[in-house]
Amino acid sequence: MNGVHDMGGMHGLGPIAPEADEPVFHARWEARVLALTLAAGAWGRWNIDAARHARESTPGAEYLRMSYYEIWFAGLVKLMLKTGLVSRGEIASGRPAAGATKSMPPLTAEKVAGTLARGGPATRGGTRAPQFAQGDRVRTRNINPTGHTRLPRYARNHVGAVTRVHGCHVFPDANAHGLGEQPQPLYQVRFEARELWGEKDARGKNAVHIDLWEDYLEPA
Amino acid sequence: MPADREHHHHDHDYDHGQEPPSDMALRVKALESLLVEKGLVDAAALDAIVETYEHKVGPRNGARVVARAWSDPAYKARLLHDATAAIAELGYGGRQGEHMIVVENTAEIHNLIVCTLCSCYPWPVLGLPPVWYKSAPYRSRAVIDPRGVLAEFGLALEDDVELRVWDSTAEVRYLVLPQRPAGTEAMSEEQLADLVSRDAMIGVAIVKPPVRS
Numbered sequence: 001m002n003g004v005h006d007m008g009g010m011h012g013l014g015p016i017a018p019e020a021d022e023p024v025f026h027a028r029w030e031a032r033v034l035a036l037t038l039a040a041g042a043w044g045r046w047n048i049d050a051a052r053h054a055r056e057s058t059p060g061a062e063y064l065r066m067s068y069y070e071i072w073f074a075g076l077v078k079l080m081l082k083t084g085l086v087s088r089g090e091i092a093s094g095r096p097a098a099g100a101t102k103s104m105p106p107l108t109a110e111k112v113a114g115t116l117a118r119g120g121p122a123t124r125g126g127t128r129a130p131q132f133a134q135g136d137r138v139r140t141r142n143i144n145p146t147g148h149t150r151l152p153r154y155a156r157n158h159v160g161a162v163t164r165v166h167g168c169h170v171f172p173d174a175n176a177h178g179l180g181e182q183p184q185p186l187y188q189v190r191f192e193a194r195e196l197w198g199e200k201d202a203r204g205k206n207a208v209h210i211d212l213w214e215d216y217l218e219p220a
Numbered sequence: 221m222p223a224d225r226e227h228h229h230h231d232h233d234y235d236h237g238q239e240p241p242s243d244m245a246l247r248v249k250a251l252e253s254l255l256v257e258k259g260l261v262d263a264a265a266l267d268a269i270v271e272t273y274e275h276k277v278g279p280r281n282g283a284r285v286v287a288r289a290w291s292d293p294a295y296k297a298r299l300l301h302d303a304t305a306a307i308a309e310l311g312y313g314g315r316q317g318e319h320m321i322v323v324e325n326t327a328e329i330h331n332l333i334v335c336t337l338c339s340c341y342p343w344p345v346l347g348l349p350p351v352w353y354k355s356a357p358y359r360s361r362a363v364i365d366p367r368g369v370l371a372e373f374g375l376a377l378e379d380d381v382e383l384r385v386w387d388s389t390a391e392v393r394y395l396v397l398p399q400r401p402a403g404t405e406a407m408s409e410e411q412l413a414d415l416v417s418r419d420a421m422i423g424v425a426i427v428k429p430p431v432r433s
Contacts, residue, residue: 010360024347029249032252034270035266035267036248036255048391076251109262112268205380
C-alpha cells in the first residue's frame with residue numbers, strides 16, 4: 001500500500017534527533033507493549049507480515065503523530081480482534097466475556113529464551129529456481145498494490161543490478177493476507193543513486209541496496 | 221487512535237510514582253490484565269522478554285563480533301562469508317537476526333543501514349533500535365541524502381568514498397563492520413570491543429582511536 005510508512009525519499013520530515021544515553025524503553029508501558037506483542041504472537045494466529053501490515057494500515061495522519069510503541073499497541077489490538085483472541089466487548093470492559101474459558105498461554109517464562117533464540121527463519125527449501133543471477137540487470141515493476149508490499153515506492157520502475165541471490169524467502173505480499181507463504185527467490189539489488197534520484201539530486205557517490213523478491217523484478 | 225503525544229515524552233519519571241499514569245500506561249495495563257486473565261499471555265513470560273531486551277541483548281554483542289573480526293582474520297573471513305553462522309559462534313542469533321549479512325567499511329566504502337518501511341534492525345547483535353532509527357526523519361532521508369544524514373551525526377565523508385545504503389526490506393538483517401582505528405594494534409579483543417559503538421555498527425559513526433590518558 002502507498003502509505004506514509006513508505007517514507008524513503010521524502011523531504012521535510014524534520015531533523016534527526018538522537019538522544020544521548022537513550023534508555024531501551026522510555027516508559028514501562030513501552031516494554032509491556034513489546035512483550036505483549038511477542039507473547040500474543042506465540043499463538044500463531046498471525047505472521048510477521050500480517051503484523052507489519054496491521055501497523056502500516058494505521059491512518060496516515062495518526063501514524064505520523066503516534067509514537068512507535070503506540071503504533072505497535074494499536075496493531076496488536078487490531079490483530080487480536082481480527083483473529084478473535086479478544087472481542088470488542090472485552091477490550092471495552094477490560095474483563096473476559098461471561099462464560100469465557102481460560103486458556104493456557106503458549107509462551108511461558110521458561111520457553112522465552114528458546115523461542116527468541118530460534119526466531120522465525122523466512123527461508124524455505126528450493127521451491128522455485130531463481131530466474132536471475134548475480135550481475136544481472138533487473139527493472140523493478142511499476143506496481144501499486146493496496147495491500148502489503150515490501151517494494152518501496154522510491155525503488156519502483158528503476159534499473160539495478162543483482163548483487164546477491166539470497167534463496168527462497170516467504171513472500172510478504174501474499175503471507176500478510178492469509179494467501180500462504182508462496183516462497184520465491186529473494187535478491188539483493190544495487191541501485192545507483194543517480195538512477196533513483198536523477199543526476200541533479202543524487203548528491204555524491206552513493207548507491208542503495210534493497211532486498212527484493214522475484215515477483216517485483218523483470219529483466220532489464 | 222487518539223494518542224496523547226505529550227505523555228510519552230514525560231514518562232521518564234515512571235519509577236518515581238509522582239506523576240499520574242499516562243493514558244497509554246493505563247490502556248496497556250488494562251490489556252495486559254485482560255490477556256493474563258483470559259490465559260492468553262503469561263505475566264512471567266512478559267517479564268522474561270522485557271528482561272532479555274533491557275539487560276541481556278544489546279550492542280555489546282555486536283561490539284564483541286566486531287572486535288573478534290578485527291583480532292582474528294579467519295573469523296573475519298567467516299563473518300563476511302556467512303555472518304549468521306559466524307555470529308552464532310559467539311552465541312548470538314535468533315529473533316530478528318535469522319539471516320545476517322555483515323558489510324565492511326574500508327578506506328573506499330562506507331556502509332549505512334536503514335529500514336525505510338518500518339524498523340527492521342539486527343536485534344541479537346544490536347538490541348532494540350533507538351527512537352531516531354525508527355523515526356520519519358532518518359527513514360525518509362537515509363536513502364535520498366545519506367551524506368546529509370551522516371553530516372547530521374557529525375560525520376563528514378570524503379567525496380571519493382562510496383556510500384552504500386542498505387534498506388532492510390526483507391528478513392535479512394545488516395550489520396556494519398567498522399574500520400579498525402589506528403593506534404589499536406596492541407589492544408586486546410575486550411579493549412577493542414569497548415571502543416565500538418552502536419552507531420558505528422549502524423554506520424552513522426566511525427570508531428574513533430582510543431583517547432590517550
